[in-house]
Amino acid sequence: MTRKRIVFFVESFSGGGAERVLLTILKALDLTKFEPVVLVVSDVGVQRDHFHNLGVEIIEVCPNLDSFIGKLRYKLLYSILPPYLACRWICKGINAEAFVAFVEGYCTKIFSRLPSAKNKIAWVHTDLKTFPWPIQKRIYDNLNEEKAAYRKYDSVIGVSETASAVMRSLYGIENTVTVYNPIAEDLILEMKGVQSEIDVDHGSFNIISVGRLTAAKGYDRLISIMPRLLSVNPRIKLYIVGEGEDRDLLEKQIERLGLKDKVFLPGFLHNPYALMNKMDLFVCSSIAEGFSLVIAEAMTVGLPIVSMACAGPKELLDFGKYGILCNSYSDLAQAIGEISNNPSLQAALRDKAVTRSRMFNTVNTIHQIEALL
Numbered sequence: 001m002t003r004k005r006i007v008f009f010v011e012s013f014s015g016g017g018a019e020r021v022l023l024t025i026l027k028a029l030d031l032t033k034f035e036p037v038v039l040v041v042s043d044v045g046v047q048r049d050h051f052h053n054l055g056v057e058i059i060e061v062c063p064n065l066d067s068f069i070g071k072l073r074y075k076l077l078y079s080i081l082p083p084y085l086a087c088r089w090i091c092k093g094i095n096a097e098a099f100v101a102f103v104e105g106y107c108t109k110i111f112s113r114l115p116s117a118k119n120k121i122a123w124v125h126t127d128l129k130t131f132p133w134p135i136q137k138r139i140y141d142n143l144n145e146e147k148a149a150y151r152k153y154d155s156v157i158g159v160s161e162t163a164s165a166v167m168r169s170l171y172g173i174e175n176t177v178t179v180y181n182p183i184a185e186d187l188i189l190e191m192k193g194v195q196s197e198i199d200v201d202h203g204s205f206n207i208i209s210v211g212r213l214t215a216a217k218g219y220d221r222l223i224s225i226m227p228r229l230l231s232v233n234p235r236i237k238l239y240i241v242g243e244g245e246d247r248d249l250l251e252k253q254i255e256r257l258g259l260k261d262k263v264f265l266p267g268f269l270h271n272p273y274a275l276m277n278k279m280d281l282f283v284c285s286s287i288a289e290g291f292s293l294v295i296a297e298a299m300t301v302g303l304p305i306v307s308m309a310c311a312g313p314k315e316l317l318d319f320g321k322y323g324i325l326c327n328s329y330s331d332l333a334q335a336i337g338e339i340s341n342n343p344s345l346q347a348a349l350r351d352k353a354v355t356r357s358r359m360f361n362t363v364n365t366i367h368q369i370e371a372l373l
Contacts, residue, residue, distance in 0.1 A: 003035040005096040006373050009107045010038065013045030015243060015268045016212055017181075017293040018103050018125045021159075023047065024184045026054050028366045034373065037096065041077065041106075046243070046268045061090050078106070087113035098373050101153075105134040112149035121372060122153045124176075124290065127311040129166045131216055131288030147171050155372055159291035162311035177372070181293050182365040185357070188273050188300045196274035198266050204237045205340045208279040208303075210272050210294045211286070213244030213265070218285035218308065218329075220246070223253050223263055225333040230262065232337035238283075241275065243268045276301045280346065281339060284313055285332065292316060295323075299357035304349030306335050322356035323349060 008026075013019055026036050036056050043060040051058060062077065064070040077086055087110050091099075098119040101111040108122045126133070132143070140146040150156060150167070156176040158164030167176040200206055211217045219240055229236050240250070240263070247265065254263045269275060276282070282298035282305050289295075289312035295305055296316060305323030307313035317323040324339070326332040339345055 003031070003033060004098065004373060005035045005037060006098045006100060007037045007039050007094060007096045008100045008102045009040075009111055010102050011041045011106060013040065013043065013048040013051050014212075015046040017291075018123070019045070019047050021125075021181045021293060022102055023050055023054070024182045024362065025366065025369060026051075026056055027184070028182060028362055030366075030370065033370070037094070039090065039094070042074070046270075050270075059094065083109055084113045086110055100373075104128065105137065105139045108134075108153075109139060109149050112152040116152070119373075120153045122150060122156045124156060124158045124163050124167060126290035127160075127162055127166055127288050129170050130311065133216070143170075147173075157369075157372065160312045160315045162315055163290040179368050179372075180360055180365055181291050181296065182362040182369075183293075183296050183300055183357070183360040184362060185300050185360075188297055191271045192273040192277040192301050194271060194274045196271075196278055197269070198239070198264075198275050200239075200275070200278045201237065202278070203235065205233055205235045205281070206237050206239065206279045207281045207283055207336065208239045208241065208276055208298075209283045209285060210241040210276075210298075212242050213240070213246040213250060215246060216287050217242075217244075218287050219250055220253060221329045222283065222285035222332075223250065223257065223259065225329055225336075226259055226263060227257060228333045229337055229340070233340040236262070236336075236340055238263045239275065239279070240265050241267070241269055241272050273297065273301055276303060279303060281306060281336065283332070283336065284308060285329070286310055286313070289313055296357065296360050299323075299353040300360075302350055302354050304339065304346055305353055306332065306339065308332060316356070318356070322352045 038058045041061045042065050062070055062073045099111050099114055100121045101107040102123045104124055114120055134140055150171055150173050156167050156173050157179050158167055158176055159181050161178050164176045164178045167173040282303040284295055284307035289310050292312045295313055309325040309327050324335045326335055
């Protein structure tokens with residue numbers, strides 16, 4: 001049987017949710033039917049080894065990024081070449097049955113310039129109405145330019161009904177389908193039983209949040225409510241797992257508020273589930289989320305969930321049926337404080353989280369994806 005060659009395009013192997021989703025997809029694809037290839041701008045990032053250990057072909061556009069030639073190639077790609085020339089350069093000599101722009105922004109812009117005969121798929125991981133980051137970062141000059149790029153795709157995959165609805169209503173992309181992110185439940189359940197590399201005070205009420213340290217995650221606001229939380233329950237401690245450009249700002253905020261013994265930034269963890277397993281509560285403080293992979297992972301571990309009421313979490317928690325949704329950071333503080341002092345509520349939310357986690361079946365999701373490729 002001839003296998004279908006599928007190219008997945010990402011910018012790096014960072015520790016973000018989209019990259020973790022791609023890892024899960026690559027592990028689960030039927031390799032008797034598909035030959036996946038990962039096209040990456042720069043072969044760097046905390047998940048680099050995980051991708052290389054898969055044994056799939058990896059094509060790097062800008063190798064040796066620290067060298068003069070590497071920096072020149074990177075500048076040509078992002079700052080000098082028009083998109084159609086960048087696309088020709090990146091895809092030269094690559095033959096495949098389908099090309100997947102797996103992340104919004106640059107990947108989507110470049111692959112939109114592929115010849116129309118190619119099967120092109122764009123993945124949308126966030127609510128682009130609430131958080132239009134590709135325009136904010138000047139990848140597109142305006143919404144019309146971004147719309148034009150998406151219209152060149154044969155299909156668009158939204159990771160939640162909300163993300164898909166935005167693509168239809170705001171972008172006019174009718175060929176949008178919803179495919180929930182697959183959750184590697186067996187792996188998560190195995191990894192949560194491993195000894196965590198982070199020591200935890202079991203006499204405390206331990207809260208965890210996991211994600212890139214960026215403004216969209218709302219970690220500065222989560223840290224800002226800690227003094228209020230500590231007045232309600234002095235045993236509360238907060239662990240924010242991840243890396244990102246806001247680390248310095250968050251560290252300074254923690255020091256300014258005198259919270260160095262209450263708020264911890266352990267960085268990126270290859271196995272966050274072992275630490276989750278020691279926690280009492282998961283909190284999502286994001287301003288915008290398309291799906292929030294990490295909420296689904298936390299539910300699989302068995303953690304109670306409190307989240308800001310942005311699009312993805314609302315859908316994941318079935319509008320509050322399986323966790324607590326908050327419309328403001330004041331509401332978030334109130335909910336966390338109440339849960340921290342109420343063991344019965346903690347147990348009830350834990351049971352609901354486990355029940356909901358069973359919805360995100362990897363096998364069914366992979367079958368949906370394979371049908372689109």
